[in-house]
Amino acid sequence: MSLWAWVAVACVVGYATKLLGHLVPSTWLDDPRVARIAGTLTIGLLASLTVANAVSTGQQLVLDARLGALVAAAVALWLRAPFLVVVVVGALAAAGLRMLGLP
Amino acid sequence: MLVDLLRSPGARVGASVAVATGLYGVSFGALAVASGLDLWQTCALSLVLFSGGSQFAFVGVVAGGGAGAAAASAAALLGVRNAVYGMQIAALLRPRGWRRLAAAHVTIDESLATSTGQVDPVEQRRGFWVAGVGVFVLWNLFTLVGALTGEALGDPRRWGLDGAAVAAFLGLLWPRLRTREAGAVAVACALATVLVVPVVPPGLPVIVAAVVAVGAGLLAARRAGAVPPGGAAGLEPDVTPDDATGGSGGGAADEPGHDASGRRERDDEGQEAR
Numbered sequence: 001m002s003l004w005a006w007v008a009v010a011c012v013v014g015y016a017t018k019l020l021g022h023l024v025p026s027t028w029l030d031d032p033r034v035a036r037i038a039g040t041l042t043i044g045l046l047a048s049l050t051v052a053n054a055v056s057t058g059q060q061l062v063l064d065a066r067l068g069a070l071v072a073a074a075v076a077l078w079l080r081a082p083f084l085v086v087v088v089v090g091a092l093a094a095a096g097l098r099m100l101g102l103p
Numbered sequence: 104m105l106v107d108l109l110r111s112p113g114a115r116v117g118a119s120v121a122v123a124t125g126l127y128g129v130s131f132g133a134l135a136v137a138s139g140l141d142l143w144q145t146c147a148l149s150l151v152l153f154s155g156g157s158q159f160a161f162v163g164v165v166a167g168g169g170a171g172a173a174a175a176s177a178a179a180l181l182g183v184r185n186a187v188y189g190m191q192i193a194a195l196l197r198p199r200g201w202r203r204l205a206a207a208h209v210t211i212d213e214s215l216a217t218s219t220g221q222v223d224p225v226e227q228r229r230g231f232w233v234a235g236v237g238v239f240v241l242w243n244l245f246t247l248v249g250a251l252t253g254e255a256l257g258d259p260r261r262w263g264l265d266g267a268a269v270a271a272f273l274g275l276l277w278p279r280l281r282t283r284e285a286g287a288v289a290v291a292c293a294l295a296t297v298l299v300v301p302v303v304p305p306g307l308p309v310i311v312a313a314v315v316a317v318g319a320g321l322l323a324a325r326r327a328g329a330v331p332p333g334g335a336a337g338l339e340p341d342v343t344p345d346d347a348t349g350g351s352g353g354g355a356a357d358e359p360g361h362d363a364s365g366r367r368e369r370d371d372e373g374q375e376a377r
Contacts, residue, residue: 001171001172002171003139003140003144003165003171004144005171006171006172006174006175007140007144007147007148007161007171007175008147009171009175010148010152010157010161010174010175010178010179011147011148011151011152012151013175013178013179013182014151014152014153014154014157014178014179014182014185015151015152015153015207015208017179017182017183017185017186017189018154018182018185018186018188018189018207018208018210019189019204019207020186020189021185021186021187021188021189021190021192021193021207021210022189022190022192022193022198022203022206022207022210023193024186024190026190026191026193026194028190029187029190029191029194032324032327033320033321033324034187035187036320036321036323036324036327037183037316037317037320037321037324038183038184038186038187038320039184039279039285039320040288040316040317040319040320040323041180041181041183041184041313041316041317041320042156042181042183042184042279043276043279043280043285043288043289043292043316044288044289044291044292044312044313044315044316044319045156045160045177045180045181045292045309045312045313045316046156046181046272046275046276046279046289047276047288047289047290047292047293047296047312048292048293048295048296048308048309048311048312048313049159049160049163049164049177049272049309050269050272050273050276050293051293051296051297052163052167052296052300052308052309053163053166053167053265053268053269053272054269055297055300056167056296056300056305056308057167057168058167058168058305059300059301059302059303059304059305060300060301061297061300061301065263065266066265066266066269068266069263069265069266069267069269069270070266070269070270070273072266072270073269073270073273073274074273076270077273077274077277082123083123083127083271083274084126084127084129084130086270086271086273086274087127087130087267087270087271087274088267089270090263090266090267090268090269090270090271090273091262091263091264091266091267091270092263092266093263093266094260094263094264094265094266094267094269095261095262095263095266096263098260098261098263
Protein backbone atom coordinates (compact mmCIF):
# COMPACT_ATOMS: atom_id res chain seq x y z
CA MET A 1 0.00 0.00 0.00
CA SER A 2 1.19 3.50 -0.74
CA LEU A 3 1.94 6.08 1.93
CA TRP A 4 -1.24 7.90 0.90
CA ALA A 5 -3.29 4.82 1.78
CA TRP A 6 -1.75 4.63 5.25
CA VAL A 7 -2.35 8.35 5.77
CA ALA A 8 -6.01 7.66 4.96
CA VAL A 9 -6.13 4.65 7.31
CA ALA A 10 -4.62 6.69 10.16
CA CYS A 11 -7.16 9.49 9.52
CA VAL A 12 -10.18 7.17 9.46
CA VAL A 13 -9.09 5.20 12.53
CA GLY A 14 -8.28 8.42 14.40
CA TYR A 15 -11.74 9.88 13.85
CA ALA A 16 -13.47 6.55 14.49
CA THR A 17 -11.69 6.29 17.86
CA LYS A 18 -12.93 9.72 18.92
CA LEU A 19 -16.48 8.96 17.74
CA LEU A 20 -16.47 5.58 19.49
CA GLY A 21 -15.78 7.38 22.76
CA HIS A 22 -18.81 9.60 22.17
CA LEU A 23 -21.06 6.64 21.38
CA VAL A 24 -20.21 4.07 24.08
CA PRO A 25 -21.97 4.32 27.45
CA SER A 26 -20.05 6.52 29.87
CA THR A 27 -20.35 3.78 32.50
CA TRP A 28 -17.34 2.21 30.77
CA LEU A 29 -15.33 4.85 32.57
CA ASP A 30 -16.27 3.18 35.84
CA ASP A 31 -13.88 0.38 34.93
CA PRO A 32 -10.53 1.73 36.14
CA ARG A 33 -8.64 -0.37 33.59
CA VAL A 34 -9.96 1.73 30.68
CA ALA A 35 -8.45 4.98 31.95
CA ARG A 36 -5.27 3.33 33.25
CA ILE A 37 -4.44 1.63 29.98
CA ALA A 38 -5.22 4.74 27.93
CA GLY A 39 -2.88 6.66 30.24
CA THR A 40 0.04 4.22 30.26
CA LEU A 41 -0.33 3.67 26.50
CA THR A 42 0.10 7.39 25.86
CA ILE A 43 3.12 7.65 28.14
CA GLY A 44 4.75 4.47 26.82
CA LEU A 45 4.31 5.37 23.15
CA LEU A 46 5.67 8.88 23.60
CA ALA A 47 8.68 7.55 25.56
CA SER A 48 9.33 4.99 22.85
CA LEU A 49 9.02 7.54 20.04
CA THR A 50 11.38 9.91 21.89
CA VAL A 51 14.07 7.27 22.24
CA ALA A 52 13.56 5.74 18.79
CA ASN A 53 13.95 9.13 17.12
CA ALA A 54 16.97 9.99 19.27
CA VAL A 55 19.17 6.91 18.92
CA SER A 56 17.97 4.71 16.06
CA THR A 57 18.62 4.86 12.33
CA GLY A 58 16.83 1.98 10.69
CA GLN A 59 17.79 -1.08 12.76
CA GLN A 60 20.99 0.44 14.11
CA LEU A 61 21.55 2.21 17.39
CA VAL A 62 23.49 5.39 16.61
CA LEU A 63 24.82 8.04 18.96
CA ASP A 64 24.93 11.37 17.12
CA ALA A 65 23.84 15.01 17.34
CA ARG A 66 20.26 13.94 18.08
CA LEU A 67 21.31 12.83 21.56
CA GLY A 68 22.53 16.38 22.17
CA ALA A 69 19.11 17.61 21.01
CA LEU A 70 17.45 15.29 23.55
CA VAL A 71 19.57 16.64 26.42
CA ALA A 72 19.05 20.26 25.33
CA ALA A 73 15.28 19.72 25.09
CA ALA A 74 15.22 18.14 28.57
CA VAL A 75 17.04 21.17 30.00
CA ALA A 76 14.59 23.53 28.24
CA LEU A 77 11.62 21.59 29.62
CA TRP A 78 13.14 21.56 33.08
CA LEU A 79 13.38 25.36 32.81
CA ARG A 80 9.66 25.36 31.90
CA ALA A 81 10.12 26.60 28.37
CA PRO A 82 6.98 26.48 26.21
CA PHE A 83 6.60 23.66 23.68
CA LEU A 84 7.61 25.65 20.61
CA VAL A 85 10.78 26.92 22.33
CA VAL A 86 11.67 23.33 23.28
CA VAL A 87 11.36 22.23 19.66
CA VAL A 88 13.53 25.12 18.43
CA VAL A 89 16.15 24.38 21.13
CA GLY A 90 16.25 20.76 19.93
CA ALA A 91 16.80 21.86 16.33
CA LEU A 92 19.48 24.40 17.28
CA ALA A 93 21.34 21.84 19.40
CA ALA A 94 21.38 19.24 16.61
CA ALA A 95 22.34 21.78 13.93
CA GLY A 96 25.00 23.35 16.18
CA LEU A 97 26.58 20.02 17.10
CA ARG A 98 26.74 19.08 13.41
CA MET A 99 28.47 22.38 12.62
CA LEU A 100 31.03 21.39 15.25
CA GLY A 101 31.63 18.17 13.38
CA LEU A 102 29.42 15.57 15.07
CA PRO A 103 27.60 13.16 12.78
CA MET B 104 -23.79 37.04 21.84
CA LEU B 105 -20.29 38.22 20.94
CA VAL B 106 -20.13 40.32 24.09
CA ASP B 107 -21.17 37.23 26.04
CA LEU B 108 -18.30 35.29 24.51
CA LEU B 109 -15.77 38.06 25.17
CA ARG B 110 -16.72 38.03 28.83
CA SER B 111 -16.95 34.27 29.07
CA PRO B 112 -14.10 32.73 31.09
CA GLY B 113 -14.46 29.43 29.23
CA ALA B 114 -14.21 31.11 25.83
CA ARG B 115 -11.26 33.25 26.90
CA VAL B 116 -9.28 30.29 28.21
CA GLY B 117 -10.21 28.38 25.06
CA ALA B 118 -8.95 31.20 22.84
CA SER B 119 -5.59 31.47 24.60
CA VAL B 120 -5.15 27.70 24.43
CA ALA B 121 -6.01 27.75 20.73
CA VAL B 122 -3.34 30.37 19.98
CA ALA B 123 -0.60 28.61 21.99
CA THR B 124 -1.39 25.20 20.52
CA GLY B 125 -2.14 26.33 16.98
CA LEU B 126 1.28 27.99 16.71
CA TYR B 127 3.17 24.77 17.13
CA GLY B 128 1.42 23.37 14.10
CA VAL B 129 4.45 24.99 12.44
CA SER B 130 6.73 22.35 13.95
CA PHE B 131 4.43 19.54 12.82
CA GLY B 132 4.25 20.87 9.26
CA ALA B 133 8.02 21.27 8.98
CA LEU B 134 8.78 17.84 10.50
CA ALA B 135 6.21 16.09 8.32
CA VAL B 136 7.72 17.28 5.03
CA ALA B 137 11.22 16.63 6.42
CA SER B 138 10.20 13.01 7.08
CA GLY B 139 9.17 12.58 3.45
CA LEU B 140 5.44 13.31 3.39
CA ASP B 141 4.26 15.69 0.69
CA LEU B 142 2.36 18.91 1.34
CA TRP B 143 -1.07 17.33 0.82
CA GLN B 144 -0.40 14.31 3.03
CA THR B 145 0.80 16.68 5.74
CA CYS B 146 -2.32 18.82 5.49
CA ALA B 147 -4.59 15.75 5.34
CA LEU B 148 -3.21 14.54 8.68
CA SER B 149 -3.89 17.90 10.34
CA LEU B 150 -7.36 18.23 8.79
CA VAL B 151 -8.70 14.71 9.30
CA LEU B 152 -6.54 12.86 11.85
CA PHE B 153 -6.32 16.09 13.89
CA SER B 154 -4.62 14.81 17.02
CA GLY B 155 -1.12 16.18 17.57
CA GLY B 156 0.37 13.15 19.32
CA SER B 157 -0.90 10.77 16.65
CA GLN B 158 0.29 13.07 13.86
CA PHE B 159 3.79 13.36 15.33
CA ALA B 160 3.82 9.58 15.84
CA PHE B 161 2.94 8.95 12.18
CA VAL B 162 5.71 11.17 10.81
CA GLY B 163 8.14 10.01 13.52
CA VAL B 164 7.82 6.39 12.40
CA VAL B 165 8.06 7.34 8.71
CA ALA B 166 11.16 9.44 9.43
CA GLY B 167 12.80 6.44 11.12
CA GLY B 168 12.29 4.33 8.02
CA GLY B 169 9.23 2.50 9.33
CA ALA B 170 6.53 1.11 7.05
CA GLY B 171 3.22 2.91 6.53
CA ALA B 172 1.43 0.17 8.47
CA ALA B 173 3.65 0.75 11.52
CA ALA B 174 3.14 4.52 11.23
CA ALA B 175 -0.65 4.16 11.09
CA SER B 176 -0.61 1.68 14.00
CA ALA B 177 1.45 4.01 16.20
CA ALA B 178 -0.91 6.88 15.35
CA ALA B 179 -3.97 4.73 16.11
CA LEU B 180 -2.62 3.55 19.46
CA LEU B 181 -1.66 7.05 20.53
CA GLY B 182 -5.22 8.12 19.69
CA VAL B 183 -6.79 5.63 22.12
CA ARG B 184 -6.88 8.25 24.88
CA ASN B 185 -9.20 10.34 22.67
CA ALA B 186 -11.87 7.64 23.11
CA VAL B 187 -11.70 8.19 26.87
CA TYR B 188 -11.91 11.95 26.32
CA GLY B 189 -14.91 11.33 24.05
CA MET B 190 -16.72 9.45 26.81
CA GLN B 191 -16.10 12.34 29.19
CA ILE B 192 -17.25 15.02 26.74
CA ALA B 193 -20.35 13.01 25.85
CA ALA B 194 -21.22 12.70 29.55
CA LEU B 195 -20.47 16.37 30.22
CA LEU B 196 -22.00 18.20 27.23
CA ARG B 197 -24.32 15.62 25.65
CA PRO B 198 -24.00 16.93 22.09
CA ARG B 199 -26.71 15.63 19.73
CA GLY B 200 -27.18 15.29 15.97
CA TRP B 201 -24.51 16.85 13.73
CA ARG B 202 -22.97 18.49 16.77
CA ARG B 203 -22.05 15.06 18.03
CA LEU B 204 -20.05 14.34 14.87
CA ALA B 205 -18.34 17.73 15.08
CA ALA B 206 -17.67 17.37 18.80
CA ALA B 207 -16.01 14.00 18.16
CA HIS B 208 -13.67 15.60 15.62
CA VAL B 209 -12.51 18.35 18.00
CA THR B 210 -12.19 15.97 20.98
CA ILE B 211 -8.51 16.51 21.82
CA ASP B 212 -6.36 17.17 24.91
CA GLU B 213 -6.89 20.93 24.80
CA SER B 214 -10.67 21.06 24.31
CA LEU B 215 -11.21 18.53 27.08
CA ALA B 216 -8.87 20.39 29.44
CA THR B 217 -10.57 23.72 28.77
CA SER B 218 -14.01 22.24 29.26
CA THR B 219 -13.32 20.30 32.44
CA GLY B 220 -11.46 23.31 33.85
CA GLN B 221 -14.77 25.17 34.06
CA VAL B 222 -17.51 24.68 36.65
CA ASP B 223 -20.57 26.28 35.03
CA PRO B 224 -22.12 23.96 32.37
CA VAL B 225 -22.52 26.92 29.95
CA GLU B 226 -18.83 27.75 30.34
CA GLN B 227 -17.87 24.10 29.95
CA ARG B 228 -19.69 24.07 26.61
CA ARG B 229 -18.18 27.36 25.44
CA GLY B 230 -14.70 26.34 26.53
CA PHE B 231 -14.91 23.04 24.67
CA TRP B 232 -16.09 24.55 21.40
CA VAL B 233 -13.87 27.64 21.42
CA ALA B 234 -10.75 25.59 22.24
CA GLY B 235 -11.65 22.74 19.87
CA VAL B 236 -12.63 24.82 16.84
CA GLY B 237 -9.95 27.44 17.59
CA VAL B 238 -7.16 24.85 17.74
CA PHE B 239 -8.52 23.19 14.59
CA VAL B 240 -8.41 26.40 12.55
CA LEU B 241 -5.02 27.62 13.79
CA TRP B 242 -3.39 24.18 13.85
CA ASN B 243 -4.26 23.66 10.18
CA LEU B 244 -3.19 27.17 9.20
CA PHE B 245 0.19 26.79 10.89
CA THR B 246 0.65 23.25 9.60
CA LEU B 247 0.50 24.73 6.10
CA VAL B 248 2.98 27.48 7.06
CA GLY B 249 5.35 24.88 8.54
CA ALA B 250 5.06 22.54 5.57
CA LEU B 251 5.84 25.33 3.09
CA THR B 252 8.76 26.48 5.26
CA GLY B 253 10.05 22.91 5.55
CA GLU B 254 9.92 22.44 1.78
CA ALA B 255 11.92 25.66 1.32
CA LEU B 256 14.57 24.63 3.87
CA GLY B 257 15.88 21.60 1.99
CA ASP B 258 18.17 19.14 3.84
CA PRO B 259 16.38 18.54 7.17
CA ARG B 260 19.49 17.31 8.99
CA ARG B 261 21.44 20.48 8.29
CA TRP B 262 18.75 22.49 10.07
CA GLY B 263 18.57 20.03 12.93
CA LEU B 264 14.99 19.02 12.15
CA ASP B 265 15.69 15.46 13.31
CA GLY B 266 16.72 16.98 16.64
CA ALA B 267 13.50 19.02 16.61
CA ALA B 268 11.50 15.79 16.28
CA VAL B 269 13.23 14.29 19.34
CA ALA B 270 12.53 17.50 21.27
CA ALA B 271 8.88 17.48 20.17
CA PHE B 272 8.31 13.93 21.45
CA LEU B 273 10.00 14.71 24.74
CA GLY B 274 7.91 17.88 24.99
CA LEU B 275 4.72 15.86 24.53
CA LEU B 276 5.85 13.28 27.10
CA TRP B 277 7.25 15.60 29.78
CA PRO B 278 4.04 17.05 31.29
CA ARG B 279 2.63 13.53 31.69
CA LEU B 280 5.50 12.45 33.96
CA ARG B 281 3.93 13.81 37.11
CA THR B 282 4.38 10.71 39.22
CA ARG B 283 7.02 8.09 39.91
CA GLU B 284 4.79 5.43 38.40
CA ALA B 285 4.38 7.39 35.16
CA GLY B 286 8.17 7.78 35.05
CA ALA B 287 8.61 4.04 35.56
CA VAL B 288 6.29 3.27 32.63
CA ALA B 289 8.24 5.72 30.44
CA VAL B 290 11.61 4.21 31.39
CA ALA B 291 10.37 0.64 30.84
CA CYS B 292 9.00 1.47 27.40
CA ALA B 293 12.13 3.44 26.43
CA LEU B 294 14.33 0.49 27.47
CA ALA B 295 12.15 -1.98 25.58
CA THR B 296 12.50 0.22 22.48
CA VAL B 297 16.31 0.35 22.66
CA LEU B 298 16.49 -3.42 23.20
CA VAL B 299 14.35 -4.35 20.20
CA VAL B 300 15.55 -1.73 17.68
CA PRO B 301 18.38 -3.99 16.38
CA VAL B 302 16.17 -7.08 16.05
CA VAL B 303 12.83 -5.96 14.56
CA PRO B 304 12.04 -3.86 11.45
CA PRO B 305 11.90 -0.05 11.85
CA GLY B 306 8.61 1.17 13.26
CA LEU B 307 7.88 -2.02 15.20
CA PRO B 308 9.81 -1.06 18.37
CA VAL B 309 7.08 1.50 19.05
CA ILE B 310 4.45 -1.24 18.85
CA VAL B 311 6.48 -3.45 21.21
CA ALA B 312 6.59 -0.52 23.63
CA ALA B 313 2.79 -0.22 23.34
CA VAL B 314 2.42 -3.84 24.48
CA VAL B 315 4.69 -3.13 27.47
CA ALA B 316 2.60 -0.04 28.25
CA VAL B 317 -0.68 -1.98 28.19
CA GLY B 318 0.84 -4.57 30.52
CA ALA B 319 1.92 -1.78 32.87
CA GLY B 320 -1.59 -0.32 32.71
CA LEU B 321 -3.20 -3.63 33.68
CA LEU B 322 -0.71 -4.03 36.50
CA ALA B 323 -1.39 -0.49 37.72
CA ALA B 324 -5.16 -1.05 37.56
CA ARG B 325 -4.82 -4.23 39.63
CA ARG B 326 -2.68 -2.46 42.22
CA ALA B 327 -5.11 0.47 42.23
CA GLY B 328 -7.53 -1.76 44.12
CA ALA B 329 -5.56 -0.86 47.24
CA VAL B 330 -5.21 2.80 46.30
CA PRO B 331 -7.81 5.41 47.29
CA PRO B 332 -10.32 6.29 44.55
CA GLY B 333 -9.23 9.10 42.30
CA GLY B 334 -6.14 7.29 41.16
CA ALA B 335 -3.13 8.20 43.25
CA ALA B 336 -0.86 6.81 40.58
CA GLY B 337 -1.66 9.69 38.23
CA LEU B 338 -1.66 7.46 35.18
CA GLU B 339 -5.13 8.24 33.93
CA PRO B 340 -5.17 10.35 30.78
CA ASP B 341 -7.62 12.56 32.55
CA VAL B 342 -9.93 13.30 35.39
CA THR B 343 -13.56 12.34 35.15
CA PRO B 344 -16.08 15.18 34.95
CA ASP B 345 -16.97 14.64 38.62
CA ASP B 346 -13.40 15.19 39.74
CA ALA B 347 -12.90 18.20 37.51
CA THR B 348 -15.48 20.37 39.19
CA GLY B 349 -13.42 20.58 42.35
CA GLY B 350 -10.37 22.48 41.23
CA SER B 351 -11.47 25.51 39.30
CA GLY B 352 -12.98 28.85 40.16
CA GLY B 353 -13.98 29.39 36.55
CA GLY B 354 -11.80 32.46 36.08
CA ALA B 355 -9.63 33.22 33.08
CA ALA B 356 -6.62 32.41 35.23
CA ASP B 357 -7.55 28.75 35.04
CA GLU B 358 -5.34 28.04 32.11
CA PRO B 359 -5.57 24.36 31.27
CA GLY B 360 -2.37 22.42 31.58
CA HIS B 361 -0.79 20.34 28.91
CA ASP B 362 -2.32 16.99 29.30
CA ALA B 363 -5.82 17.89 30.23
CA SER B 364 -5.48 17.02 33.86
CA GLY B 365 -7.34 18.62 36.69
CA ARG B 366 -4.26 18.12 38.84
CA ARG B 367 -2.03 20.13 36.54
CA GLU B 368 0.41 22.71 37.72
CA ARG B 369 -0.72 26.20 37.01
CA ASP B 370 2.57 27.88 36.28
CA ASP B 371 3.70 26.13 33.15
CA GLU B 372 0.98 26.97 30.74
CA GLY B 373 1.52 27.03 27.04
CA GLN B 374 2.86 23.53 26.64
CA GLU B 375 -0.40 21.92 25.73
CA ALA B 376 0.50 18.49 24.54
CA ARG B 377 -1.80 16.91 22.13
